[in-house]
Amino acid sequence: MAKITVRNLTKRYGSATALNNVSLEIESGEFLVLLGPSGCGKTTLLRCLAGLETPDEGEIIIGDHVVFSSKNNTMVPPGKRNLGMVFQSYALWPHMSVRDNVKFGLDVLKTPKGVADERLDQVLDDVGLAHLDGRYPSELSGGQQQRVALARLLATQPPVFLMDEPLSNLDARLRMDMRVELKRFQSDTGATTVYVTHDQTEAMTMSTRVVVMKDGEIQQISPPDQLYRQPENTFVADFIGMPRINLVELNAEDGRATSFSNGDIRVETGWAPGVQKVIIGARPEDITLSTDSGAPGEDYQISAVLPNGPETIIQLTKGQTVMIARVGHDTEFATGQTVKLSFKRQSLNIYNAKTGALVTPPDMGVAKAG
Known part of the structure; x- marks a missing residue:
């Protein structure tokens, strides 16, 4: 296991800045996911860690070794950084058998034959490929090829795993199975793992912490649950969650410090955010719908009902405001129906x-919706 420290890392491609003064501490043994839209800098950061890209400024420390420093003109090549990497394309040798592909890394490290053979047998058995060790990549399914790439990584026993969207070429069912396998392998080995994806489901289900990036900068670093419940800005709030969070801009009412409205929704925060314009953030599952005319809340009309297995997604409108709610699959609502909409007060973000x-209440409590 090895801790990774990134300090003030900047990487430019001509006039475009891919990484802008990025700093990050990756704890030994953790599963850290770099998440963000295309072009946010997550793969560039991973490639800088691997030594496949040379940053313009900053410092990278892996374990006790400085592998890059612009100040000291240090640039350790990839092969001497003591890490392993799995690529999106798997990068298997087509003319080599499964066993020879997995053995390749051990040959590079000049591992003694007896040790190499024993380790190969164990790793191939662990990934369920022992019975396919004589086949070639073209004779394997996508999932099997992914396992070969993973086995090659595991065989060399590096203290750091780097993974660049390794599951993106698999179908949905196999992706789910491989998430479980990858998490198990990482837990068994205890390797520090940095995993790049644009798939938030992978990020939220596999990581110990998630780094959300945008335009070459880190927006938030948090455990998955905190990332979902307390996004630190509206970009993170909007990016995380499916269906997406409800974000609605409101203005202070008549100069009052705790009451906000847009004519359709009125929110009583119970504390003063200190600004005249706010955006409320409410997850779809934190909205309550009722057909009881005497229930608390405001009247909304249902504009769409979207069954989705164990849940149903409801779209509602009032004036110019559109809201999305998530309810149980056994809840009966109909398009055109008028219902009362209210918020779960403890879950509202301002x-x-x-x-x-994000505006934090003075007492670190939660906002209240009226």
């Missing part, structure tokens, strides 16, 4: 409409 930043 953002500064100008900066997009």
Whole structure:
């Protein structure tokens, strides 16, 4: 296992800045996921860690070794960084058998034959490929090829795993199975793992912490549950969650510091956010719908009912405001129906409409919706 420290890392491609002064501490043995839209810098950061890209500024420390430093003009090549990497394309040798592909890394490390053979047998058995060790990549399914790439990584026993969207070429069912396998392998080996994906389901189910990136900068670093429940800005709030969070801009009512409205929704925060314009953030499951005319909340009309297995997604409108709610599959609602909509008060987040930043209550409590 090895701790990874990234300090003030910047990487430019001509006039475009792919990484902008990125700093990050990756704890020994953790499963850290780099998440964000295409072009956010997550793969560039991974490739800088691997030594496949040379940053313009900053420092990278893996374990006790400085592998890059712009100040000291240090650039350790990939082969001497003591890490393993799994690529999106798997990068298997087509003319080599499964066993020879897995053995390749051990040959590079000049591992003694007896040790190499014993380790190969164990790793191939662990990934369920022992009975296929004589086949070639073209004779394997996508999932089997992915396991060969993983076995090659495991055989060399590096203290750091780097993974660049290794499951993106698999179908949905196999992706789910491989998430479980990858998490198990990482737990068994205890390797520090940095995993790149644009798939938030992978990020939320596999990681100990998630790093959300945008335009070459880190937006938030948090455990999955905190990331979902307390997004630090509206970008993270909008990016995380499916169906997406409800974000609605409101103005202070008549100069009052705790009451906000847009004419359709009125929110009583119970505390003063200190700004005249806010954005409320409410997850679809934190909205309550009732057909009881005497229930608390405001009247909304249902504009769409979308069954989705164990849940149903409801779209509602009032004036110019559109809201999305998530209810149980056995709840009966119909398009055109008028219902009462209210928020689960303890789950509402308040953002500064100008900066997009989360506004924290003075007592660290939660916002209240009326």
